[in-house]
Amino acid sequence: MKRTFILIAAAALSAAMQAAGPPTVHEAQKFIEDAEARLLALSVEGQRADWVKSTYITDDTEALAAKADERAINAAVDLAKKSTRFDALKLPDDVRRKINLLKLSLTLATPADAKESEELTRIAESMEGTYGKGKYCPPGASACLDLEDLTRLMAASRKPAELLDAWRGWHAIARPIRPEFVRYVALANKGARELGFANNGAMWRAKYDMPPDDFAKELDRLWEQVRPLYLSLHAYIRTKLREQYGAGAVPADGPIPAHLLGNMWAQTWDNVYPLAAPRDADPGFDLSEILKSRKTDYKQMVHYGEHFFTSLGFAPLPESFWERSQFVKPRDREVVCHASAWDIDFVEDVRLKMCIDITAEDFLTIHHELGHNFYQRAYDKQPFLYRDSANDGFHEAVGDTMALSVTPDYLVKIGLLDKAPDGSKDIGLLLGKALEKVAFLPFGLVIDQWRWKVFSGEIPPERYNQAWWELRRKYQGVAPPVARGEDDFDPGAKYHVASNTPYMRYFLADILQFQFHRALARIAGCHEPLHRCSIYDNKEAGRRFNEMLEMGLSRPWPEALAKLTGERKMDATAIRDYFAPLQKWLDQQNQGKPVGW
Ligand code: X8Z
Ligand code: ZN
Secondary structure, three states: OOOOOOOOOHHHOOHHHHOOOOOOHHHHHHHHHHHHHHHHHHHHHHHHHHHHHHOOOOHHHHHHHHHHHHHHHHHHHHHHHHHHHHOOOOOOHHHHHHHHHHHHOOOOOOOOOHHHHHHHHHHHHHHHHHHHHOEEOOOOOOOOEEHHHHHHHHHHOOOHHHHHHHHHHHHHHHOOHHHHHHHHHHHHHHHHHHOOOOOHHHHHHOOOOOOHHHHHHHHHHHHHHHHHHHHHHHHHHHHHHHHHHOOOOOOOOOOEEHHHOOOOOOOOOHHHHHHHOOOOOOOOOOHHHHHHHOOOOHHHHHHHHHHHHHHOOOOOOOHHHHHHOEOOOOOOOOOOOOOEEEEOOOOOOEEEEOOOOOOHHHHHHHHHHHHHHHHHHHOOOOOHHHOOOOOHHHHHHHHHHHHHOOOHHHHHHOOOOOOOOOHHHHHHHHHHHHHHHOOHHHHHHHHHHHHHHHHHOOOOHHHHHHHHHHHHHHHHOEEOOOOOOOOOOHHHHOHHHHOOOOOHHHHHHHHHHHHHHHHHHHHOOOOOOHHHOOOOOOHHHHHHHHHHHOOOOOOOHHHHHHHHHOOOOOOOHHHHHHOHHHHHHHHHHOOOOOOOO
């Protein structure tokens, strides 16, 4: 979802704003009304510039997108500052909420200084562009490898030297980003401070309808809830990797080398499932193989995702979605392949931008992205400032919630599988899911633990990379496969760091999607263990889900959560419930083996 910047023009300031005399409620209402109308118009322009840049990276499209963003952010900042005129006024809740949101919806605030504001937006575009164009050209080889090639290699190869080469090759693309990143941190902080935040990280933490410090405590609480499950999974996988790669490559009780987990960032581990499959409980099918053997094309992949939503009662995607989306990587130009879902006109013109591979992973990513698009359509009747998710974790959780209903029984129903494995194979299925969802939890936490400290100055530039690996070791229990130095900039080899996209949303989504799934499964009348429930084709579940989605950002997120689940807190008991049978099994497997690092 590319809504990095809220676009507001200075012209949105109503004439009344400049009026002398004390502020009035009427004036505030008019101010917000004008701002929303103007905002909508300008947002569309910004989205279009960003879309063209992301699907055709050139110096020109980058410059144009930077300019559009700069104009927009400058105006937004200016408007947020001017809205302080109403600070002391008692306003209707709705108007007060919208005024607060003006300030909170920015992920990047430009400093007032014109030169600095231009520099910041140019740097932001340039860092994302460098990432998008990133390639590894092995010495002596005739062709260079892009991230899609390297992703396939990391998933499939079992040769440590080859994995290491790909890992190093990709991480090298981030070195040139480092000096730009240092400057970006300084300028983004300056902009955030001018808006009254302590730094850019504090600005990001302020969005959760609670004091920023309370939010940090909530994260600690959630992490403590799930940490035992992660530790068990980590210990089990470490043993399996040790069996595969040998005691010299994988320590018995230390961190796992980050290149052996089947993913460039070691963020999800499902690609090493074949090395870890339980002997008697392997479900015996491979969705990637099924999709490939049926010659499923990229459009059909997207249709599968759409069909899930329409089965719940959501309207099909508009024709323009199919005409304007990017599904495959173009051969003749540079693009940002990292998947995203767009809402160009904030009404009908939703799009998907992906470089689809015919794999189970992309099958699920399509559900993830369409979740954004269906959410966007669900809240499109809201006033402009409320056309967003209850909090950013909700936006990331919608499609993943649907993907949790992609059970073997569901695959049978849609004709992708002949026969669902019986219950004796559940541990294999759960292990596969845990390698995706449980493995991700500390990664979801760690990126912004690092960035928040970078923005606050606790991690200075001369310790960027060292601190990155300290945190990855602490939370994830992974280690760099080779010695790293401060010439390296390993965080920048991850899209969201290079593109100024906050990341805590994915940690929240990893917790929330299980909470949503648990509630929806109950609504759908499923009394089986949670991992066996699918809400496919259940209109009542769809109706209840939509009730939450259509609220958008109009109310604090605990109300949206309560609407669906009856719960007002984020709660990791749902993910623990889901994986309860696996936790038991893992503990048996880990008996007598070291746990932790
Ligand atoms: O960035 C994404 C989506 C786009 S919002 C593809 N995700 C995170 C990532 O790839 O790092 C989805 C899960 C985590
Ligand atoms: Zn997403």
